[in-house]
Each structure stands twice: as C-alpha cells, then as structure tokens.
Amino acid sequence: MKRIGLVLVMMLLAVSAASAQQVRIGGHGGTDTVILEEMIELFIRPALEGTGITVQYEPIADDFQRYIVNALSAGTAPDLFYLDSFWAGSVMRSGTVEPLNAYLEKSTVLRGEDIVRSLLDAFTIDGQIYGIPKDFNTLAVFYNKDLFDYAGVEYPSNDDNWDTFYEKLAAVAAIDPDIYGLALPPEYARFGALAHAAGFTPFDENGATDLFDPAFVDAFRWYTEMGLEGVGVMPADISQGWGGGALASEQVAAALEGAWILGSLRDEAPNMQYGATLLPKHPQTGQRGNIIYTVAWGMNANSPHKDAAFRVLELLTSEEVQQWILERGLAIPSRVALADNPYFTQDNVEAQSNYTVFLGASDGNVLPFSFGVYGGDWMQPIDQALSAVLSKQVGWEEALREAQTRLDAVMQR
DSSP states (O other): OHHHHHHHHHHHHHHHHHHOEEEEEEEEOTHHHHHHHHHIIIIIHHHHTTTTEEEEEEEEOSOHHHHHHHHHHHTOOOSEEEEETTTHHHHHTTTOBOOOHHHHHHOSSOOGGGBOHHHHHTTEETTEEOOEEEEEEOOEEEEEHHHHHHHTOOOOOTTOBHHHHHHHHHHHHTTOTTOEEEEOOSOHHHHHHHHHHHTOOSSOTTSOOOTTOHHHHHHHHHHHHHHHTTSEEOGGGGTOSSHHHHHHTTSEEEEEEOTTHHHHHHHHOTTOOEEEEOOOBOTTTOOOEEEEEEEEEEEBTTOSOHHHHHHHHHHHTSHHHHHHHHHTTSOEEOBGGGGGOGGGGSSSHHHHHHHHHHHGGGSSEEEESOOGGGGGGGTHHHHHHHHHHHTTSSOHHHHHHHHHHHHHHHHTO
C-alpha cells in the first residue's frame, strides 16, 4: 500500500508540474521594473491564483530592441515582451511574433475594438494584429500662461489654425529679443505632426517617399521660417536639449511635446503656470496632424505557453490595470472605454493635459511613429535638413534635395 501511495503522489506531482505554466514577461529596466512588479503583485498574480499560471518579469537594462531581436532569433525570448511602434515593423515581419487575431476572436474580455484604433494600427500588418498597445502618447501644444499673459496675447486654443497660432507666437516673441514663441527641435518626431496635418504620409501607395510633395514642403517651410524669422528657436540655441527643457527655461512660450513633459515641468518649473491644447489645424485641409508614440505587448511565436501568455496579456491591458496606471500619472490608457474616465475631469493641470494628449490620438491625420523596416534611418535625412535650414546653412530647396538623395539611398539598401 505504501508503494502504491508513493506512486500516486509522484503521479500527482508530475501532473501538477506538467500543468504549471510560467509566463515570462520582458520589458525595460529602471523605473519600469518597479512599476511592473507592483502591477503584477496587485493585479496579475491574484487573478491567476488557482490557474497553474505564474508570471516572471525580466527587466532588460540595455538596448531592449537589440535584446529582443537577438532573443527571438536565438529562441530564448520571453513569452510576452514590449513592442515599440518605432522599431516593431521589421520584428513583426520576421515571423517571430505571434498574430493575435485568433486569440482576440475567442476572448471575452479583450477585443480589437476595445483599443483606440490608431494605436492598434501601429501593430497591424495586412490585417494581422501583432501587438496590443498598453499605453501611448501623442503631441500637444504645451504653453507658458505667464508669457502669454505678460504679452497680453490669448492662449493657444483648440480653435487655432497655423495662421492664428503663428500670430500668437509672434506677438509673444516680440516682447523681448530673448523670448521665442515656439521650441523648434530639428526632428521629424515633432515636425512630422504638422506635415501630416497638411496631408503628407511617409510612404505613398508604391512605398516611396517624396519630400517635394506639396504637403511636406508646406509644413517644412512653415516650421523652418518660424525659426528664420525669430519667432521660434531650436532648443540647442538656448542651451537646451529638447522642447520640454526649452519651455521649462521660460525662454519659449510653447512646445510640441507629449505627456512625458509633465514630470519635467513639475520638477524644473514648479512655479510656472502652464496649459495644454490640441495641435493647430492646417488652414487649407482643416485637419490637425499628430503622431502616436506607443508600446504594445507582443507574444513570442515560439512560446510554449501561448494560451497562458494571452491570458496574462488580457490582464496586463485590462481596464483595472490601465486605471491604476492612469491615476499614478504614468501613461495614457489605450482602451476606448477609459476616454470618459473621471480622472480626466479633475480640476488640475496634469489631468487636463493628459486628457488633451488622449484626445490627440483620434483627431485628424494621426499616424504611428513607425517607419517600417527603415526605422530611425528614415528620419535622419529629414532631421538633418531641418537642422541645416534652421541654422541658416542652406535654403529649404537645397536642403530637401540633399535629404531626398540621402533618403533614397536608405530605402534602396
């Protein structure tokens, strides 16, 4: 009998071990480690109790993109991992990321329509969804109320188009030679939103990029002429590294940034009175433009626990988790249902600014911060052209010709 009992115990242990499924989660190190581990302890582990599913967060301190590409290739990648829209294109096309359509069709708590459409589009190729966005940012106009008040100028508003916005900025810049209207980083990551408003898209139906598209030229000239006329300034020219730093220095009246600026303003300009509004509309198209910066959860196509991994993914993107993230001021939720969240109605500038950023995801010509297989190489010629014109090295036509030549070389590799 003792022998039979021992055999039964061993069989039960074997069954238990076989049913146990550990889902490995890969993401960034640093503050993300603290956030994810707290989230897992509060929401994920309690929800999985009794299911046989366990979770383990594996933070990566170094270059996460390089790590995940190598790990997927080597077969050592975690079951779930961060997919940044900036570089996700080539990874999703590699066959190493699991399409999620079939899982979404069976799910009772997560469907494609639950996620802000423009976010989901950033991780969709040929109708196949490869990632569920966990949060996002867009651009908004953050402005220094004190400078506008001092100049006696109306604040930027949702009703502004490029012309009225320019007039307001020029009026503020006129009050002092050391004050500028707008921070002008020489980066497609900011300027591109204006090009989208004019009707430009990075790739045409043939997959080519035309920097002499009238829409692109219109935005390029508007942006650079603001700098040439002294209405705007590159942050580097006032010893700042980015638009948020320029705004916090109180040397510029406005900056095009995402909600990531809020912590910087809290720390570096605690006494500054500021506001946020949607980007200005293009005078002819009547549209705003914007850029979606988003990170999704992707699934390893070679995961041995795909159903368990999707269960964890459902929890990671649940309304409860996103509400917790939102209330902690960490990120903007990707779920449509949270658009009417009570947090956004709070009477404080951070909640109102976050709501403005949330609205930016679905107003106008909104495109993901993603450039297919080219990644950041696609932007570099444009960034160089912006810098060359804003620093008065060359005119806009010469700069765009050079940028087009460089970009064509990138896209022919």
